[in-house]
Amino acid sequence: MTFTPPFTEKTHLLPLSTYRLQLNSSFGFSDARRVLPALHTLGITDCYVSSYLKAVQGSLHGYDIVDPAALNPELGTEEEYRSFIEALRSHGMGQILDVVANHMGIGKSCNPWWMDLLENGPSSHYSSFFDIDWRPVKPELENKVLLPILGDLYGTVLENREIKLVYEEGGFFVTYYDHTLPIAPRSSVQILSHRLESLLGEERGADPHFQELQSIITALSYLPSRSEQEAQRVIERYREKEVIKKRIAVLVKESPAVAAFLEENLRQFNGTRGDPKSFDLLDRLLADQAYRLAYWRVAAEEINYRRFFDINELAAIRMENPIVFDKVHALIFRLLQEGAVTGLRIDHVDGLYDPGDYLRKLQEWARANLPSSESRERPLYLVVEKILNPGESLPEEWPVEGTTGYDFLNLVNGLFVDRDNERSFDYFYGRFTGGRISFEDLVYEKKKLMMEVSMASEINVLGHQLNLLSEKNRRSRDFTLNSLTHAIREIIACFPVYRTYVTDPEQTADRDRAYLNLAVARAKRRNPAVTELVFDFVRDLLLMKYPADCSEEDRQAHRRFVMKFQQTTSPVMAKGMEDTAFYIYHRLISLNEVGGHPGQFGIDTKTFHQWMRERQARQPHALSATATHDTKRGEDVRARINSLSEIPRAWQRAVTSWSGWNQSKKQFIEGKPAPDPNDEYLLYQTLLGAWPFETDPTADDGTFRRRIQSYMIKAIREAKVHTSWINPNRTYEEAVEAFIQALLERTGSNRFLELFLPFQERIAQYGVSNALSQLVIKIAAPGVPDFYQGTELWDFNLVDPDNRRPVDHRRRAALLEALSQAETGGRDILIQDLVKNRADGRIKLFVTRTGLQFRKANAALFQEGDYLPLQGYGEKRKHSIAFARRANGEEVIAVVPRLVARLLREAPALPIGKAVWEETGLVLSPGSERYGYQNIFTGEILHPTLSEGRPLLPLAQIFSTFPVALLKRIKTKEKRDFINSHPEP
Incomplete structure (x- = not known):
């Protein structure tokens, strides 16, 4: 494919914000072009687009590419693609393309x-x-x-x-x-x-x-x-x-x-x-x-x-082969050279033979072929889809800006989980379901299950390769095939991260050595009846410790085993943890997110600030996601469910009551209830999180009920306890569907709904505050705020395919236009309207647009500015978090509420006003008393006061009319007004 005439050269710029578009036959190039004006108004600088190379006919996601040298004809013509790119250019927007480097559709x-x-x-x-x-x-x-x-x-x-x-x-x-x-x-x-x-x-x-x-x-x-x-x-x-x-x-x-x-x-x-x-x-x-x-x-x-993973229709390709590398990237490189594409997102980087080498090749190509490439150490904007476990970081030698944002997602999510109530949740979850579950043990067992039922072939191959290697040396030839295969299985089941990146015995990173040693130590502890020698043998091989008399041929065979092993640990972890354990362990399901660790019950503000300072220093241009096409539930579903962590007693009373009234709605299969208590516990949380604001889902055409039924069938199949994709148990599944039908039935008296709806309304209001706080943090914190399509309004989606339903972009564009018109009537009136009618989602749209436009107007401040944690004072300081971004004499402060359920008690309101915050406030940096601080959302100008030599800003003033704040430092005498000086484009 060639473009004539070529697109005009576009200097590479780092994105300030990204918006994910999922392309398919129902939403192609022309549709994407039509949404760009609204995205530009929203403040988006770069479209982050799913793969649009030719895929299997009818593909809904584009990850099953069949011809990397052609555009997908189901998405539109070359002329329509050209129009999309020219529209991006006319709005000064870039495009990050999703690159599928690990596999092809067959x-x-x-x-x-x-x-x-x-x-x-x-x-x-x-x-x-x-x-x-x-x-x-x-x-x-x-x-x-x-x-x-x-x-x-x-x-x-x-x-x-x-x-x-x-x-x-x-x-x-x-x-x-x-x-x-x-x-x-x-x-x-x-x-x-x-x-x-x-x-x-x-x-x-x-x-x-x-x-x-x-x-x-x-x-x-x-x-x-x-x-x-x-x-x-x-x-x-x-x-x-x-x-x-x-x-x-x-x-x-x-x-x-x-x-x-x-x-x-x-x-x-x-x-x-x-x-x-x-x-x-x-x-x-x-x-x-x-x-x-x-x-x-x-x-x-x-x-x-x-x-x-275990998808037969997706065959892995050998990207380490230079010919494959060139053929797969030929069109992508052409689009980069012509400026149609300005950055790349690498899908499933852990599936590659040598991820670091692959990423270096991309940057080497960019350095040789992109204009102005010499101006940056990394000429190509690259982010990688990489799951990082708690405490893990990206290899420093990778020439990338960072990850696609799952690490950010889970860190921010943890801020809104009350760590003080972990034991209460442990106790009630165990009592309700009839047994305590150790998440670590569960992951271990489910990883072993995946290696037995889904990936046995991969493990068998590794076992035979290992057996051949053991036969090469008289010190290891007595190890049996059975014992070696068992050792591999146990080490992978105990692996603490998705994979390691050992490629050379002389350059093995300390982190990889530590992970391998930890995995082997854990495997030994779980297998006391197995000789340690076999585990030590495998560990030394994985660290590439070659025997002194090892031939070059044997070294190559040894290296192939290590590389194949490393490509195997990642899918086993993903299938065992994300796609199995996450659907069994329901203590608090907002923690069961891609890249998350449900065993970690929230984080404190100190941990958050430390992580953000490190991010600003090391990866200030990584994506900051709160929802993606792969997340287990929408960002605002999580925001609601997080609030349950603050009210364990109320939650326990509610679940006990609901379950009691719903017992008669269950069926019994072989003497056991369907759904079982664990699946029932998941269902109640799901209903609380996904219940829509604007309509009564029990009075509609059944759409909501069918969504919940479809989700629960997927969840219980993924759990592989009562049913599965391979061996569906329709009797159990139909009983679950019937239970949901009965729960949502409006004909006659439904005591469950009478009890459920007031509690749900309360949780929904807490969720609004959590969601807006999460949004402001994403916009202001180090990183590039990323928005999954449609999430500028409330996002009550569940896991795919639910979160890949069509988005009503026309409605969103109309609401944006209406916001601009409403502002002409006065910001005070608009703020009151947004707060009062927060259920319609315009308040989230307003925060998104105002925050992103401010970010664009102050790009250097957010891309390069220091990250400064701010401390609170007063009895309620635990219920807020604040930080400043500062660069070149400019400063902005982000301050948002957290843990609002305990703050508001049972009041279904937002955390606004003196009655809520009393004498709690922020301690600002020395000298801040000389300035004013303008809230970019409300237009209000606040003036710090000095108390015992400390500049203070009361939260009652900051949140006097609106529940979140971005405070722009201004010179008091000038009283500059951001809103007036930055009109809508």
Whole structure:
């Protein structure tokens, strides 16, 4: 793809704020272009766009790319894409593109690289593109790819005539529903020669068309085999097979007799239902392919290509291969050079063979090819999707700005969880569900489960690689395959982080050495009956401690094992913790978030300030996310649920009462209630968090009920306790759906709703305050505030696909315009209206727009300014958090409430006014008494007072009319008004 004329050169700028757009066939390039004016008004500087390279037909997310050299035609034309880019430029906006570097989509036979590989096996031009083990543990799969696409056992599917042999334009294929798979040219001799000898005996031998058919068969027989690796022979194979296909196509068109002959052969190959022997021909043909069709359930144990997690339709690619790197990035690099794209987000960086090397290659390319690249140490704006466990940081040597923001999300979220009530929540959760759960033990068990049922093949491969390495040395050859595989499984189950990055024994980072030592120590403690020697052997290998007499060949085998091991720990952690344990451990579900650790019950302000100061020093341009396309629940759902941590007694009374009234609504399956108490506990929190503001969900068309039912079915399947995706238990699932139906039923008396709704309203009001506080922190703290599509209004979404529903951008644009018009009537009147009608979401939109526009007007202050924690005074100082950003004589203070449920008691209001804050306030920096501070939201100008030599600002004044504040320092005499000097664009 080329652009003519090329886009005008755009100097690379760091983003000030980003807005995530999810593109699909229902929201393409033209739709994205139409929302840009509103995003510009909102204060967004960069669109952060999901991958729009060509993906599997019908893809809703774009992560299943099939052609990295083309735009996805389902999103629009090249001209529509050009219009989108030009619209970005006209608004001075950049574009961060989501790059899928770890895998490609192989579903629906859409991927030409994968199709070529299936046709040509190891001799395919693309055999080294995909991470395939051509010599797997199972010898029957040597030089074959296992394709687990069948819905039943192979023999059953075959004899049901679900697999069919077809002819098309000189080639043969087998079809299975939406899969079309190539038949290797050489093996098509079986089709072309079937019955031929008897037919030639019927005086057809002289027919020139049948003589041509015989010649074609001879040519096919002489084709180089698919295991051929010699370059010239591979070239010959590609050339000759295409020539032969053309000859077959011409022959079939010219000779009705040959066409009829082939048609009858196809009929016979496709067998007769009820006659098992009639399928022998097709069975024999399929056995001669470079792939082996299999029941999808066998993938966990025998699949021999690396996948994205355990998704069979996403095959991992070998990005460490320079040819793959160049081909995958060719279009992306062109868009960067032309200025259409100004930054990259790297998806699932931990899946790569060597993430650090990959990121360095991107920056090296940028340094050589992007304009003005010499002006920055990192010429390309790069952020990586990387989950950091508590206490973990990104490798300092990675040339990136930081992560996509899950670390920020969980840190800020923890501010609104009351740490003092952890024991109360432990006690009641254990009592209600009937047993205490250690989150650490749960993760350990579920990681082991994933390695047994979803990723057994990956573990088996590692075990066999390790066994071969152990046989190389007399000190380790007595370790059995069984013990080595067990050790690998236990070490991975005990791994404290997603992965390590060991690539060289001489340069192993201290952090990686510490993580490996910790994992092995934990594995030893959990396995006292297993000799420590085997664990020590594996640890030394993972640290790349080569034996003194190790050959270069053995060193390479050793390194391959280590790299493969490191690529395995991340998906095991994700599947075991995020996709299983998070759906079982429901103590406080707002903590069960991607990148979070539910065992950590909130954080204190000291920890928050320390983390933010470090972020400003090390990664001031990392993304600051509060919701993404992968989060488990919307940002405002979490904000509500967090408030439960402050009122444990009220929560306990409510749940006990609800559960008592709802017992009669449950079904009993094999003597046990459905839902069980743990799933019921999850449901109540979910209802509190997701209950909409503006409509009565029990009086609508059932949309809300269906959303909750769909969410709960996904949650209990992910939990894998009563049901699962692999083995659905519809009896239990239907009982859960019926329970939800009964809970939300409005006909007649519903005592549950009578009790639930007043409590929900109270929690919803606390949630408003938490959500606005979280928003202001995101805008003002170090980092780049990132907004997931639609979250400028209340975000009560749940996990995908719920959070990928269409967004009403027209409504949001209209509300933005209405806000601007309302301001002409006076800021005081508008503020009163927003506070009074906070349920409609305009108050969140107002804070977002005003905060982001202020951020744009003071870019240097937020990008480069120091981070200064501010202390409070008074009895209620625990209920607020404040910090200043200061640069070049400019200063802004962010101050917001926290833990408001205890502050407000049972009043369903916002934390505003003297009655709430009494004599609590902020202690400002020395000399601040010489200035005024203007609240950019309300326009009010506040004046610090001196008390015992300290400049003070009372919170009763700061929050006199509005629940959050950004205070711009101004010279008192000038009394500059930010609002008047920065009109709407």
